[in-house]
Amino acid sequence: MDGAIGSEAIDGIGSGGWSEAEAEVLLAGRYRLLPGRRIPSLDSPRALAYEAVDVEAPARALFCLISPVEALPRLPLARSLSATPVDGLLNPCAAGYCRWPSLGGAAAAFLFPRPKGSRLRPGAAAGLSTAELSRRVLKPLARVLATLEARGVTHRAIRADNLFWADAAESEIVLGECVSAAAGADQPALYEPLDRMTATQLGRGEGAPADDLYALGVTLIDILYGLRSGQAYPPHLVFRKLEHGTLTSLLPRVSPAPELAGLLRGLLSDEVRWRWTPRHLSRWIAGERVDPPSPSGQATAQRAIFVDKARFRSARSLAHGLSREPELAVKLLRDGTVEQWLRVSLGDARLASLVGREVQEAQKRPGARSSARNILLQRCCRLLDPAGPVRFGGISIMPDGVGTALAALVLQGHETSEFEALLRSLAANDLLGPVPEQDLASTDRFSAAVSFLNAGGPAGGVHRALYELNPDLPCMSPALTEPMSDVRELLEALDRGAFDLPDSGPLADRHVTAFVASRLGLHPLQLAGVAQNGNGQASDAQNELRLLGHAQAYYGPPALRALARAAAVRLSPIIRSIHNRADRKRLAAAIAACVEQGDLSSMIAHVDDVRVWERDRVGLQRARREFAMCSRELERLRDAERSGLSQAQREGQKVATAVSLSLALAIVCSVLAIS
Amino acid sequence: MSVARHQSRPTRLVRRSRRSAHGLLWWAAVVALPFAAALSPFTAMVVAVGLAPAMVAWITSAPAQRYGAISVACMSLAGVVPVGWSLLEAGGSAAVASRYLGDPFVWLAMYSPAAVGWLIYLTVPPVHEMLFARRLERRRRMLQRHQKRLLQEWGPHADPAQGSPEAGVPATEAVS
Numbered sequence: 001m002d003g004a005i006g007s008e009a010i011d012g013i014g015s016g017g018w019s020e021a022e023a024e025v026l027l028a029g030r031y032r033l034l035p036g037r038r039i040p041s042l043d044s045p046r047a048l049a050y051e052a053v054d055v056e057a058p059a060r061a062l063f064c065l066i067s068p069v070e071a072l073p074r075l076p077l078a079r080s081l082s083a084t085p086v087d088g089l090l091n092p093c094a095a096g097y098c099r100w101p102s103l104g105g106a107a108a109a110f111l112f113p114r115p116k117g118s119r120l121r122p123g124a125a126a127g128l129s130t131a132e133l134s135r136r137v138l139k140p141l142a143r144v145l146a147t148l149e150a151r152g153v154t155h156r157a158i159r160a161d162n163l164f165w166a167d168a169a170e171s172e173i174v175l176g177e178c179v180s181a182a183a184g185a186d187q188p189a190l191y192e193p194l195d196r197m198t199a200t201q202l203g204r205g206e207g208a209p210a211d212d213l214y215a216l217g218v219t220l221i222d223i224l225y226g227l228r229s230g231q232a233y234p235p236h237l238v239f240r241k242l243e244h245g246t247l248t249s250l251l252p253r254v255s256p257a258p259e260l261a262g263l264l265r266g267l268l269s270d271e272v273r274w275r276w277t278p279r280h281l282s283r284w285i286a287g288e289r290v291d292p293p294s295p296s297g298q299a300t301a302q303r304a305i306f307v308d309k310a311r312f313r314s315a316r317s318l319a320h321g322l323s324r325e326p327e328l329a330v331k332l333l334r335d336g337t338v339e340q341w342l343r344v345s346l347g348d349a350r351l352a353s354l355v356g357r358e359v360q361e362a363q364k365r366p367g368a369r370s371s372a373r374n375i376l377l378q379r380c381c382r383l384l385d386p387a388g389p390v391r392f393g394g395i396s397i398m399p400d401g402v403g404t405a406l407a408a409l410v411l412q413g414h415e416t417s418e419f420e421a422l423l424r425s426l427a428a429n430d431l432l433g434p435v436p437e438q439d440l441a442s443t444d445r446f447s448a449a450v451s452f453l454n455a456g457g458p459a460g461g462v463h464r465a466l467y468e469l470n471p472d473l474p475c476m477s478p479a480l481t482e483p484m485s486d487v488r489e490l491l492e493a494l495d496r497g498a499f500d501l502p503d504s505g506p507l508a509d510r511h512v513t514a515f516v517a518s519r520l521g522l523h524p525l526q527l528a529g530v531a532q533n534g535n536g537q538a539s540d541a542q543n544e545l546r547l548l549g550h551a552q553a554y555y556g557p558p559a560l561r562a563l564a565r566a567a568a569v570r571l572s573p574i575i576r577s578i579h580n581r582a583d584r585k586r587l588a589a590a591i592a593a594c595v596e597q598g599d600l601s602s603m604i605a606h607v608d609d610v611r612v613w614e615r616d617r618v619g620l621q622r623a624r625r626e627f628a629m630c631s632r633e634l635e636r637l638r639d640a641e642r643s644g645l646s647q648a649q650r651e652g653q654k655v656a657t658a659v660s661l662s663l664a665l666a667i668v669c670s671v672l673a674i675s
Numbered sequence: 676m677s678v679a680r681h682q683s684r685p686t687r688l689v690r691r692s693r694r695s696a697h698g699l700l701w702w703a704a705v706v707a708l709p710f711a712a713a714l715s716p717f718t719a720m721v722v723a724v725g726l727a728p729a730m731v732a733w734i735t736s737a738p739a740q741r742y743g744a745i746s747v748a749c750m751s752l753a754g755v756v757p758v759g760w761s762l763l764e765a766g767g768s769a770a771v772a773s774r775y776l777g778d779p780f781v782w783l784a785m786y787s788p789a790a791v792g793w794l795i796y797l798t799v800p801p802v803h804e805m806l807f808a809r810r811l812e813r814r815r816r817m818l819q820r821h822q823k824r825l826l827q828e829w830g831p832h833a834d835p836a837q838g839s840p841e842a843g844v845p846a847t848e849a850v851s
């Protein structure tokens with residue numbers, strides 16, 4: 001799961017097989033993206049840089065970043081930055097989805113003005129004085145962070161290799177792009193605060209401005225003192241940071257200048273509430289006295305606890321260690337090893353009691369064994385590391401990263417059952433329970449997503465949960481040439497593709513139906529209609545049509561003829577299920593007229609006409625009763641025929657006797673009367 | 676099966692009517708004739724001779740099939756009564772009785788109604804049977820025509836023998 005969510009999606013991108021002779025890609029009608037001209041120096045971790053030309057102003061120096069959709073690029077943020085640029089940030093000029101040949105599918109393209117200066121080299125600021133650092137690096141960055149905070153967005157990609165000199169004279173810094181991947185996804189773990197660093201890359205969440213300031217603090221250390229060994233950051237630093245705190249781990253041997261030490265302590269405080277804000281930073285840059293927070297160390301035990309072969313000395317690092325070995329972790333929790341270590345070695349009796357109580361309550365918790373195990377583990381990890389990610393089975397994500405993590409899983413085609421169990425537990429408040437400051441809005445959001453998850457059908461399921469948890473995510477259907485955010489355009493694209501649809505099967509895939517239902521705000525239960533199949537339940541095809549009909553009525557376009565034709569073919573069984581021949585003909589004629597007009601909403605309205613179905617139901621019942629009555633009467637006649645002829649003969653004899661008697665009486669009476 | 680069994684056994688009403696017919700004949704034979712013999716012996720003799728076909732029919736018919744005998748007896752009585760009445764009016768003497776018995780027209784007047792009785796008994800039941808069969812056939816055709824019309828209008832599921840219909844069920848909730 002870790003790998004699935006956090007895998008480097010850039011693997012699919014490459015220039016192999018691509019030649020300059022191939023057609024260029026046009027973005028926003030005026031930017032020619034040149035797939036044959038790579039600019040590796042401007043690559044982002046998940047996006048590759050290519051040359052681009054503005055058709056209307058060819059002299060502009062531009063480049064574009066091409067990001068695979070699986071990287072979950074931040075298109076809405078890019079469009080916002082394009083419309084209202086932020087001074088000191090590499091703002092995109094344009095952004096959108098396109099088909100990128102070397103990816104063989106859709107990709108997000110971001111167009112940027114090419115930075116005039118180069119990317120910062122490791123240790124680039126080593127020789128700078130504090131004043132110069134403040135003027136050339138911190139001042140522009142503080143400006144960017146203050147603006148972003150005012151807009152209510154985060155950058156989440158502040159790191160040493162994402163800084164550029166604004167000009168050749170290296171007078172000022174420009175902060176690099178933050179839109180080519182999900183928030184925090186490109187950040188090395190070292191750049192993430194303690195609470196988010198152990199979450200998987202695509203599940204780190206949007207975060208808060210405090211996370212950007214933390215990343216700025218790590219960036220300063222990186223460009224001042226260097227954190228890398230070779231090309232990579234040493235892995236032991238991550239664990240060390242987790243166990244001993246940020247400052248102690250990142251500056252073990254170096255003592256920063258006294259004026260910088262306060263800045264770094266303010267930016268790198270592991271307690272979010274004490275961490276500096278952009279306002280503190282601006283004041284520090286302005287030369288005002290800003291008191292840094294006190295060093296916030298965390299308790300470490302003299303005697304380590306072993307999980308498998310790894311040693312842990314702090315509660316936070318233990319939480320991380322336990323989540324990596326779920327089976328062993330549950331064993332250690334249940335046999336009291338963890339509780340005893342917390343009580344004796346760490347000296348935290350309260351925490352030990354809480355963990356002990358969780359273990360006892362877990363015995364009484366209903367549900368599947370694996371689910372109960374995962375819940376126990378998460379609740380205990382939450383006690384050990386209250387601000388840390390949600391650790392459930394093999395998943396480790398921040399609550400505000402649930403949407404992106406799910407998107408990564410679905411888009412990469414991975415199994416989502418464990419994630420669905422996580423969502424259900426989140427909605428049931430099983431995982432965040434011990435945390436007093438739990439986010440009720442998040443719980444409501446998870447509950448809504450789970451209700452869609454449980455509903456199933458074309459408007460439900462995991463895809464619906466995906467679009468509910470990611471309201472800005474466009475429709476990511478692989479059947480589309482590119483992801484689409486506009487429902488009207490989506491319907492038109494479906495209509496164009498409907499010519500190639502077979503006579504059976506869904507009209508649209510789960511992405512499309514879930515996306516449309518999400519935009520319409522329709523619950524799957526609202527799709528229950530009148531027309532139902534032999535099992536007494538509306539088929540998915542009918543629900544799809546109902547959904548698309550509503551979308552057409554709400555968003556247009558007025559005519560979707562190919563889609564209507566395909567829908568009519570799928571409605572044939574339901575039309576055939578009307579028993580009355582005359583009504584059936586009438587309905588077929590009405591649907592044919594709707595096909596002619598391309599009107600899906602009228603079509604489903606005809607099918608859902610309750611009077612037709614009620615009349616058919618009542619009429620058929622009456623016809624069956626009459627038929628049965630006729631059958632019984634015919635049976636009676638057959639019996640009468642078998643036994644009735646001799647009876648008729650006897651009756652005939654009686655009649656003959658009566659005739660004779662009557663005749664005789666008439667004769668006698670006549671004779672007597674004459675006489 | 677139950678209908679057939681029911682029809683093969685005479686009902687209480689039939690049995691009662693049959694008993695009353697038998698009683699009438701016995702009354703006629705045992706009470707009326709001796710009474711008539713006491714009143715006018717020769718007239719009674721002529722009447723008895725005139726009723727000979729009825730007696731023969733009565734004796735030769737099986738107890739369960741006495742309708743023929745009754746028919747013949749009724750008609751025979753209708754032939755004998757005018758002759759007997761005429762004889763009584765003529766005085767009912769032995770001479771008149773012997774003259775009557777010597778007249779072939781008197782014999783014809785007494786015995787031809789008995790023949791008509793036989794004729795009625797032999798022709799009415801087949802005609803009744805034919806009419807009954809025709810009525811059954813007409814009813815069957817009407818029912819079959821109705822069933823065919825139902826099938827044409829509602830399809831094969833109108834026949835309950837075809838199993839449950841794939842019926843639409845009422846709306847649960849339309850999309851708002």
